Amino acid sequence: xxxxxxxxxxxxxxxxxxxxxIVPTIxxxxxVGGIPGFSAANTIxxxxxxxxxxxxxxxxxxxVALYSSSRMGAGIPAILVNIPGTxxxxxxxxxxxxxxxxxxxxxxxxxxxVASTIGGLLTTIMALLAMPIxxxxxxxxxxxxxxxxxxxxxxxxxxIAAKDTLKGLIAGFFGLMIGxxxxxxxxxxxxxxxxxxxxxxxxxxxxxLVGLFAVSEAFLIIEQDSILTKRGRELMRESSWAATxxxxxxxxxxxxxIVWTSIIGLIIGxxxxxxxxxxxxxxxxxxxxxxxxxxxxxxxxxxGLIAPESANNGVTxxxxxxxxxxxxxxxxxxxxxxxxxxxxxxxxxPTLFLDQPEIGYGMFMAMLVTYFLMxxxxxxxxxxxxxxxxxxTVYLAPMIISFTLVGAFVPREYMFDMYLxxxxxVIGYVARKTGYHVAAILIGVILGPLLETYFLxxxxxxxxxxxxxxxxxxxxxxxxxxxxxFVAPMVFDRRRKKKAEGKTS
Amino acid sequence: MNSSDNNKKRALGGELVxxxxxxxxxxxxxxxxxxxxxxxxxxxxxxxxxxxxxxVMFIIxxxxxxxxxxxxxxxxxxxxGADIRSGRLALLAVxxxxxxxxxxxxxxxxxxxxxFLGMLVLNQWRNKGVIGVLSASMALGGYxxxxxxxDTRFPRGPFEIFMKAMLGDGG
Numbered sequence: 001x002x003x004x005x006x007x008x009x010x011x012x013x014x015x016x017x018x019x020x021x022i023v024p025t026i027x028x029x030x031x032v033g034g035i036p037g038f039s040a041a042n043t044i045x046x047x048x049x050x051x052x053x054x055x056x057x058x059x060x061x062x063x064v065a066l067y068s069s070s071r072m073g074a075g076i077p078a079i080l081v082n083i084p085g086t087x088x089x090x091x092x093x094x095x096x097x098x099x100x101x102x103x104x105x106x107x108x109x110x111x112x113x114v115a116s117t118i119g120g121l122l123t124t125i126m127a128l129l130a131m132p133i134x135x136x137x138x139x140x141x142x143x144x145x146x147x148x149x150x151x152x153x154x155x156x157x158x159x160i161a162a163k164d165t166l167k168g169l170i171a172g173f174f175g176l177m178i179g180x181x182x183x184x185x186x187x188x189x190x191x192x193x194x195x196x197x198x199x200x201x202x203x204x205x206x207x208x209l210v211g212l213f214a215v216s217e218a219f220l221i222i223e224q225d226s227i228l229t230k231r232g233r234e235l236m237r238e239s240s241w242a243a244t245x246x247x248x249x250x251x252x253x254x255x256x257x258i259v260w261t262s263i264i265g266l267i268i269g270x271x272x273x274x275x276x277x278x279x280x281x282x283x284x285x286x287x288x289x290x291x292x293x294x295x296x297x298x299x300x301x302x303x304g305l306i307a308p309e310s311a312n313n314g315v316t317x318x319x320x321x322x323x324x325x326x327x328x329x330x331x332x333x334x335x336x337x338x339x340x341x342x343x344x345x346x347x348x349x350p351t352l353f354l355d356q357p358e359i360g361y362g363m364f365m366a367m368l369v370t371y372f373l374m375x376x377x378x379x380x381x382x383x384x385x386x387x388x389x390x391x392x393t394v395y396l397a398p399m400i401i402s403f404t405l406v407g408a409f410v411p412r413e414y415m416f417d418m419y420l421x422x423x424x425x426v427i428g429y430v431a432r433k434t435g436y437h438v439a440a441i442l443i444g445v446i447l448g449p450l451l452e453t454y455f456l457x458x459x460x461x462x463x464x465x466x467x468x469x470x471x472x473x474x475x476x477x478x479x480x481x482x483x484x485x486f487v488a489p490m491v492f493d494r495r496r497k498k499k500a501e502g503k504t505s
Numbered sequence: 506m507n508s509s510d511n512n513k514k515r516a517l518g519g520e521l522v523x524x525x526x527x528x529x530x531x532x533x534x535x536x537x538x539x540x541x542x543x544x545x546x547x548x549x550x551x552x553x554x555x556x557x558x559x560x561v562m563f564i565i566x567x568x569x570x571x572x573x574x575x576x577x578x579x580x581x582x583x584x585x586g587a588d589i590r591s592g593r594l595a596l597l598a599v600x601x602x603x604x605x606x607x608x609x610x611x612x613x614x615x616x617x618x619x620x621f622l623g624m625l626v627l628n629q630w631r632n633k634g635v636i637g638v639l640s641a642s643m644a645l646g647g648y649x650x651x652x653x654x655x656d657t658r659f660p661r662g663p664f665e666i667f668m669k670a671m672l673g674d675g676g
Binding site: 393 | 552562
């Protein structure tokens, strides 16, 4: 499967001709990505009759554009009102929202857009060039390796817990325990479900996300007239186009940070079953671990925003690799793309790139063109989007509650999920008021069930031998990297202190 | 001890809510898996035991702080008169009402009522006209975008059924 650059150029030129599909889809993607419950996957399912009726190329361009733009859209409410549109954006508000509160929402949006665009463009090119190698990553990532990848994400709990370790760990483990609700993966025994059939499949993610972030936030922001600080309001009133350029420049100056965190996203994206949320948490954790200023994370640090945004956009291109090369969808959206492609009689595997290059390479080109067009269509909007933070909280809070709670209903259409969203809202409210981090709870809820699934698979395969966790070479390399990511901050911290002491003496 | 000393004390009652909930939930969870196969127990026991240990450690830390006179078990950090004054409790009641009623009245009417009441409560019953227009446009906008355009399966009620009849299959 050698890459013919002339052919790629021709396909790129051909794909640019679909701008009339891509541009409106970008705006649709921003809307569906920004509202919890309306993921790209849900929207594609809703519009499936339309997609199936389209010409296969137009349909695929539409789906790819929607997928990419919704990923970027999910970060917008995460930054502006502390509400991640999807689980993939759950790490974005950690540093994005403090920036907004300080009146730097416009800069934060611009940073996020630039990081997402560069991350998306770069990983799409990488995926194109290294497709045969990347396609094999999935073969090497078994249960044991996935356990370590999950632990990378879960170790972010310890990072978040830095201010009050005990409270941070309680929040994280409470989340893991909540994530363990539902039937076990082997014998389907119900556990901790309070007798609710609706919880047999586990705790649904969207109500947890909506409750912990959106509902609790809505009940908190009404304490003030605005979500902005007094100084933040002044800055917002004075802000001009220059703030957008300032944000873009801040991100561009950190180009290397965007590169390596988006590669984390790409690698995690090619692993079937892993997703944007894991990539974002792992990228944030790694970014903080190797940062020279880890203490600034969580306070509105640009790198804390850039890392999860470039990583979760890196996932989008990664997801296409196993889908096209081996016919295994890496996530829900890719699974729906698979259905559409099969409906149109598209064959997967290396022959796809030989027989129908306009589809095989065309999907990557559609992603490339989408990210490129997003830079020009979305970036100028950051000035206007950030104005939402000027709306008084007495109007904003009820809007947040109503639209996000209904969003909790949409994925499964259970009224129960709206009540669950409210229950998580109460937990989130109590946690925030008393100094527990809701992100730590959410990390547990998201990654806990995945960790358990891989853990049980590994144990079942090895007849309960716990040493199987250290039985693979790649797994052991990852274990060493995990240990290093714990040790490195301590070493860096000690070095910094020594340097500081040296300067003072 | 005078009143100013009391004011300086850290109110730990609220901080104990999450650990106490965690303990109660973990014990309940253990009860539900006590007779289950090992696959259902192994990770839950592992996580649960750590959570219990962490929670107990936190409670002990709190007790010691109270004994030293640095804190008390007050819930003031969690509940205060401001909850009533700011309309937070009223908003919670309206939210519960929203979830109950939406099943019967559907998305559009219930969202309008919720937004109208919620904003009025928070706005101390002022600006009724503005709030009425804002609530109606938000509810109708939601209907047009999510139900009419995307055909999303939002809870349907009399308004959605009426509009569907009016527009044919569109709604």
